[in-house]
Amino acid sequence: MMSAPSQPSPNAPADTTPPRGVPLSSLSAGQVADVCETCMDPRDTAMLRAMGLAPAATIRLCRQGEPCILEVLLSEPPAAGDGLCARADCRCRIGLTRYLAQRVKVIRVR
Numbered sequence: 001m002m003s004a005p006s007q008p009s010p011n012a013p014a015d016t017t018p019p020r021g022v023p024l025s026s027l028s029a030g031q032v033a034d035v036c037e038t039c040m041d042p043r044d045t046a047m048l049r050a051m052g053l054a055p056a057a058t059i060r061l062c063r064q065g066e067p068c069i070l071e072v073l074l075s076e077p078p079a080a081g082d083g084l085c086a087r088a089d090c091r092c093r094i095g096l097t098r099y100l101a102q103r104v105k106v107i108r109v110r
Helices: 042-050
Strands: 032-038 058-063 068-074 092-096 104-108
Touching: 032 042
Parallel strands: none
Antiparallel strands: 032 058, 032 104, 058 068, 068 092
16 A cells, blocks of 8 residues: 655655855856855855855846856954954955856856
């Protein structure tokens, strides 16, 4: 005798798995996205983080191709007293190789 497939309980916790990102290289020029992860060598990750391209940063793709040019719109605030720009409108443009752009995962915002 076959049993019916189990239905999720109404009291079951919601799925808390974060959404999977898509490669930055899959965006079109002008699209805005949030960085969710970087899948690369730790030294490359550290270099990009120093330029503001870190998880939770909001970026806008300016140009697709080689180099892939993006603008970091918002990033995590700097630590107190480190002398870095703490203004919310502080922006940075970065040119990435296709290799790196494929390894930065983003969630499309608009």
